[in-house]
Amino acid sequence: MVSTALIEVRNLVNRFDKHTVHDGVNLSIYENEILGIVGGSGTGKSVLLRTMLGLREATSGEVRVFGEDIACRNSSGNLAQCQNRWGVLFQGGALFSGLTVLENVMAPILEHIDISHAFAEELARLKLSMVGLGEVAYFKFPAELSGGMVKRVALARALALEPRMVFLDEPTSGLDPISAAEFDELILYLRDHLNLTVAMISHDMDSLLTICDRLAVIVDKKVIADKKDVIVAHPHPWIREYFGGVRGRASTRAA
Amino acid sequence: MPQVIETPYFTYAITGDTGNFAMKGDWSILNLSQLESQVDALDLARSGTVAVDFQCGGLEQFDLSGAWLLYRTAERLRDKGLDTRFEGFRAEHLQFIEDVLNIEKSRPSSRPIRTIPKAIWDISTSAIRTFSRETHNRGLWFMAIGRGIISIVLNPRKFRWIATARHIQDAGISALGIVALMAFLVALVLGFQGRAQLAQLGAQIFTIDLVAISVLREMGGLLTAVLVAGRSGSAYAAEIGVMQLNEEVSAMETMGINPYETLIIPRMIALLICLPLLTFVADVAGLLGTLMMATTMLDLPASLAIDRFLSLDPFNHFRAGMIKAPFFALVIGMIGTYRGFFVERSADAVGRNTTAAVVESIFMVIAVDAMFSMLFTEIGW
Known part of the structure; x- marks a missing residue:
């Protein structure tokens, strides 16, 4: 089966003053896959993510989202349409601190869909149950939640508008290995049940090697993306060191 | 005879005792608004x-939200004792809804129930808790400050000269222009209003008394303190609050650096130095404003206006205004840094505490000013 690309990045260049972060990045994200984005600190993983989301304007190059060029977002309402079709889980959760958990998940629904408050609440509860959160959490404020719960609420909020695709920025960072593994399971379960496409930035070797279908590595200001097995065996020295290091070996052995 | 109801999202036909609900189109979240009303309208x-x-x-198209609406509709029918049958559905959607509902049903509802007595009880206990926490925190704060001062007195090398100098720059030097301009304008405004009233009694010359004494005794010090509370008191609460949330304060403590010595004492010292000096600047600018008011509005020659001013025993008034400045500085510095130090751990707390710092310190400045007024009346200053 030939899958279609939901996101296509072509010859992307990102430059801060004289410092070039990306120099000709090409990357496609295909339907229904889980793509892991890997790179050393400061190689521009978050910059790439922000460019794909349209939060940052690229120095040059093209980002096509669901077949439309994101660069022309100013002239038409393209981006607004996209925003209904993707969800984002920010690294720190980015929950609205003044709203309860339930209100956080209801916020995008009430903003975009003209339905009754009670129905929106039912949908929000559905989403929260889906990520494994019980009633106890619904009326708490973000400041009262543990790190793992914040990530789950943020994921429920990202899924509130039934997106076709979610971006996850370090979904398992700051979680203990057991919670991280549960979160990985959750991502996999949602992908299979909701037909989701997932792009995640991660340093968690376990999630990269267990749930991702493909890996995209940012090295030398470019992206090398391929099937998991191909990337793990890639001859590039940084990639070899990354996956061949002690921690990487422990993970492959476990898998 | 079959009845048929046709909408963009479904066709509903009744044959005999069986309804036939044929879904069509997109049952997705984007259409949920019309879907909800059309389905609910249908009996x-x-x-x-x-x-x-x-x-x-x-x-x-069929997504989870559409599936939920369908499930909800079917559930309501079952509650009324009707049979529901699903035909030709993609199994994963139904399975998914079943999964989720199993999770949902296994949990007891724990929405907090609020009754009026309970609300009153909650509000009063939380007020008592807040009050005792604040009292406790203030106690802690004064003790820590005391320890900080003692340790600096015993070991003056610990005093942070550079930090203090930076705070003098921020709170004092950069406030010079605005303080001088404000005092000058206040003198002009007072003169303008005073002359209008006093002229009715033919006592325009007393406008000089009115303006000069107001500026020296009250306006110079009070308005400078209000301005500094808004500029520096809020900045202290915000700066220290952000450091606290960033765990910078905890980091200092683990390194054996006393945060009270490094963060609070330099700010307090800077304010204690700056506020009297700023008050002095405000007094000078206010008197210049008085002079300008006298020469332009009262048409007095400058020498006559100055004579009149000197006959008022200006040093006495200057002293009464000036002596309050260090107390204002203490109030502003204490409230600003306290509000920064005892910030709760949430994102909007810094903003709330900054507002609280400004409001409290302006209020306390005015309260202190009132106490001094009473004191000065008693001792005849």
Whole structure:
């Protein structure tokens, strides 16, 4: 089966003053896959993510989202349409601190869909149950939640508008290995049940090697993306060191 | 005879005692608004109907939200004793809804129930808790400050000269222009209003008394303190609050650096130095404003206006205004840094505490000013 690309990045260049972060990045994200984005600190993983989301304007190059060029977002309402079709889980959760958990998940629904408050609440509860959160959490404020719960609420909020695709920025960072593994399971379960496409930035070797279908590595200001097995065996020295290091070996052995 | 109801999202036909609900189009979240109202408007359980068949032949898009609406509709029918049948559905959607509902049903509802007595009880206990926490924190704060001062007195090398100098720059030097301009304008405004009233009594010359004494005794010090509370008191609460949230303060403590010595004492010292000096600047600018008011509005020659001013025993008034400045500085510095130090751990707390710092310190400045007024009346200054 030939899958279609939901996101296509072509010859992307990102430059801060004289410092070039990306120099000709090409990357496609295909339907229904889980793509892991890997790179050393400061190689521009978050910059790439922000460019794909349209939060940052690229120095040059093209980002096509669901077949439309994101660069022309100013002239038409393209981006607004996209925003209904993707969800984002920010690294720190980015929950609205003044709203309860339930209100956080209801916020995008009430903003975009003209339905009754009670129905929106039912949908929000559905989403929260889906990520494994019980009633106890619904009326708490973000400041009262543990790190793992914040990530789950943020994921429920990202899924509130039934997106076709979610971006996850370090979904398992700051979680203990057991919670991280549960979160990985959750991502996999949602992908299979909701037909989701997932792009995640991660340093968690376990999630990269267990749930991702493909890996995209940012090295030398470019992206090398391929099937998991191909990337793990890639001859590039940084990639070899990354996956061949002690921690990487422990993970492959476990898998 | 079959009845048929046709909408963009479904066709509902009744044959005998069976309803036939044929879904079509996009049952997705984007259409949920119309879907909800159309489905709710339909009385599926009208008399005589004992079963409803749901068919999804014409269904194009179907997502979790659409599935939830369908499930909810079917659930309501079942509650009324009707039979529901699903035909031709993609199994994963139904399975998924079942999964989620199992999770949902296994949990007891724990929405907090609020009754009026309980609300009153909650509010009063939380007020008592807040009060005792604040008292406790203030106690801690004064003790820590005391320890900080003692340790600096015993070991003056610990005093942070550079930090203090930076705070003098921020709180004092950069406030010079605005303080001088404000005092000058206040003198002009007072003169303008005073002359209008006093002229009715033919006592324009007393406008000089009015303005000069007001500026020296009250306006110079009070308005400078209010301005500094808004500029520096809020900045202290915000700066220290952010450091606290960033765990910078905890980091200092683990390194054996006393945060009170490094963060609070330099700020307090800077304010204690700056506020009297700023008050002095405000006094000078206010007197210049008085002079300008006298020469332009009262048409007095400058020498006559100055003579009049000197006859008022200006040093006495200057002293009464000036002596309050260090107390204002203490109030502003204490409230600003306290509000920064005892910030709760949430994102909007810094903003709330900054506002609280400004409001409290302006209020306390005015309260202190009132106490001094009473004191000065008693001792005849």
